[in-house]
Amino acid sequence: MEKYRINPDKGLEFGIYTLGDHLPNPITGERISAKERVHEIIEYAKLADQAGLDFFSVGESHQDYFATQAHSVVLSAIAQATENIKIASSSTIISTSDPVRVYEDFSTIDLISGGRTEIVAGRASRIGLFELLGYNVRDYEALFEEKFDLLRKINEEDVVNWSGEFRAPLRNAEVIPRPQSGSLPIWRAVGGSPGSAMKAGYAGVPMFMAHLGGPVSIFKRTIDAYREAAERGGFNPAELPVATAGFFYAAETSQQALKDMYPHINEGMKKTNGQGFPKQHFAQGIDPQNVMNIGSPQEIIEKILYQHEQFGHQRYIAQIDFGGVPFERLQKNIELIATEILPAIRKYTAKK
Amino acid sequence: MKIVALSGSNVGSKTRTAMNYTVKALEEKYPEVNVDLIDLAEYEMQFSDGRNYLDYDGDTGYVTKALMEADAIIIGTPIFQASIPATLKNIFDLLPQNAFRDKVVSMLVTAGSSKHYLIAEQQLKPILAYMKAQMVQTYVFIEETDYYMKEITNEDVFFRIERLVEDTVVLTETYQRIREEKEAQYDF
Numbered sequence: 001m002e003k004y005r006i007n008p009d010k011g012l013e014f015g016i017y018t019l020g021d022h023l024p025n026p027i028t029g030e031r032i033s034a035k036e037r038v039h040e041i042i043e044y045a046k047l048a049d050q051a052g053l054d055f056f057s058v059g060e061s062h063q064d065y066f067a068t069q070a071h072s073v074v075l076s077a078i079a080q081a082t083e084n085i086k087i088a089s090s091s092t093i094i095s096t097s098d099p100v101r102v103y104e105d106f107s108t109i110d111l112i113s114g115g116r117t118e119i120v121a122g123r124a125s126r127i128g129l130f131e132l133l134g135y136n137v138r139d140y141e142a143l144f145e146e147k148f149d150l151l152r153k154i155n156e157e158d159v160v161n162w163s164g165e166f167r168a169p170l171r172n173a174e175v176i177p178r179p180q181s182g183s184l185p186i187w188r189a190v191g192g193s194p195g196s197a198m199k200a201g202y203a204g205v206p207m208f209m210a211h212l213g214g215p216v217s218i219f220k221r222t223i224d225a226y227r228e229a230a231e232r233g234g235f236n237p238a239e240l241p242v243a244t245a246g247f248f249y250a251a252e253t254s255q256q257a258l259k260d261m262y263p264h265i266n267e268g269m270k271k272t273n274g275q276g277f278p279k280q281h282f283a284q285g286i287d288p289q290n291v292m293n294i295g296s297p298q299e300i301i302e303k304i305l306y307q308h309e310q311f312g313h314q315r316y317i318a319q320i321d322f323g324g325v326p327f328e329r330l331q332k333n334i335e336l337i338a339t340e341i342l343p344a345i346r347k348y349t350a351k352k
Numbered sequence: 353m354k355i356v357a358l359s360g361s362n363v364g365s366k367t368r369t370a371m372n373y374t375v376k377a378l379e380e381k382y383p384e385v386n387v388d389l390i391d392l393a394e395y396e397m398q399f400s401d402g403r404n405y406l407d408y409d410g411d412t413g414y415v416t417k418a419l420m421e422a423d424a425i426i427i428g429t430p431i432f433q434a435s436i437p438a439t440l441k442n443i444f445d446l447l448p449q450n451a452f453r454d455k456v457v458s459m460l461v462t463a464g465s466s467k468h469y470l471i472a473e474q475q476l477k478p479i480l481a482y483m484k485a486q487m488v489q490t491y492v493f494i495e496e497t498d499y500y501m502k503e504i505t506n507e508d509v510f511f512r513i514e515r516l517v518e519d520t521v522v523l524t525e526t527y528q529r530i531r532e533e534k535e536a537q538y539d540f
Contacts (some may be wrong), residue, residue, distance in 0.1 A: 002524060063407075124402050125404075126403070126405050126406075126407060127402075127403045127404070127407055130402075135404065137402075138401070140402075234503050255539065255540065258538075258540040259539075259540040262540050273404065274404060274405055274406045274420060274448065275420070275448060275450065275451075275453075278453065278454075279538055279540075280534075282540075283538050283540070322438075
């Protein structure tokens with residue numbers, strides 16, 4: 001795990017991720033400006049850093065209701081504004097970007113942050129950016145696989161010789177600057193389906209898995225499939241970290257948590273995805289066996305520990321801000337994580 | 353209540369003729385209902401390429417969004433080669449997996465032969481069930497012999513269309529009420 005800057009002896013890492021969505025608050029109908037939203041995200045990262053959390057990441061999305069299209073620029077500001085927290089993209093859409101430029105950006109951010117930067121590379125859940133950036137969506141799979149491989153090659157080799165279908169060849173190319181420790185942790189973003197997880201496994205890369213909701217047992221199957229594929233691909237699963245990411249919200253009671261969060265998720269999903277989140281499914285989110293971490297701090301601690309026992313993952317990443325959640329509620333959640341949830345999780349998952 | 357009447361073919365006139373009667377019956381009996389007739393023959397539809405429906409523009413974007421915003425959909429379809437037309441299947445492919453969750457869907461089928469009666473049962477209903485539709489169980493089946501010169505001549509077809517319209521509206525109202533009652537119980 002050292003290659004990925006993770007020490008499992010210290011217990012489960014805890015992080016925050018934002019998709020960079022820029023949605024109105026469904027209760028008030030008001031939407032802050034893009035400027036305010038971008039600054040809010042930087043402040044959010046600072047809070048997470050000050051609270052001693054392990055990780056903070058920002059997504060790239062090129063569509064209405066998002067503000068972090070230039071997510072690496074936002075991460076650069078976060079690198080400057082924070083001190084200890086690891087920072088990453090979640091995810092960088094590598095399919096429609098040039099891996100050389102992505103690497104230049106992220107190794108620069110790594111230098112700014114003093115060696116705290118990682119890349120999570122994904123395939124895009126929505127495809128408007130293919131047209132925007134001049135790619136053909138028919139090449140969806142091939143673009144990702146080729147560019148992801150090139151990104152990893154640049155990370156591993158100081159002098160790159162490469163040729164492929166979607167980019168001009170590289171001849172004795174030195175991609176600089178190099179990151180502080182010579183390489184960056186690079187994760188593959190997986191949407192939760194076993195097929196995609198298995199690709200990450202066969203390639204021997206760490207997996208960053210996002211999920212909306214549903215039983216822990218289903219996601220355990222995906223993680224098992226990932227580790228089995230890694231083994232078949234000739235890698236040692238014990239050396240490959242797994243991160244899971246999903247909805248999180250802590251309040252005094254689980255009922256209050258549902259009440260506070262549901263309108264944001266439901267209306268936010270309607271606007272960004274075209275369909276709301278069924279109330280019935282959301283209500284099941286507080287069940288101890290459901291992967292959503294929504295409830296009282298004590299219930300969330302138990303849920304995360306149960307997930308850790310099932311998944312054996314190294315990092316959990318909470319999405320709290322989706323759908324215009326007011327900043328003071330994000331603050332309150334970070335406070336609850338720092339004072340109640342994180343100490344318990346570290347206590348029960350650390351090896352020493 | 354928003355209802356979309358979808359005429360699912362870009363060839364022939366029988367389905368569209370029957371859909372005109374259906375929309376007329378709906379407007380007469382339920383003037384408060386907002387009904388929109390979409391005849392695929394009048395739209396330039398793209399083939400589905402797997403993107404989210406919000407990412408289509410032009411006619412494809414218009415049709416998919418209208419369907420997603422509807423509370424109920426009345427699908428009119430001819431039978432081609434013992435199956436539903438490709439134009440209609442493309443609509444299903446353009447929409448998300450759970451597109452018909454919390455929607456009522458009813459069907460009207462036109463065919464050249466009575467032997468095609470069970471095709472809706474075996475080919476259309478499984479797709480609608482997969483996409484989570486609340487289905488009106490009885491559909492209207494109209495044969496070639498029920499038409500003369502682009503007019504429906506069989507009185508019984510009118511009765512059946514009226515019943516379909518009534519069943520669609522009643523089931524939509526009922527289902528909405530049940531869902532609202534259930535959701536009110538959640539207290540969030």
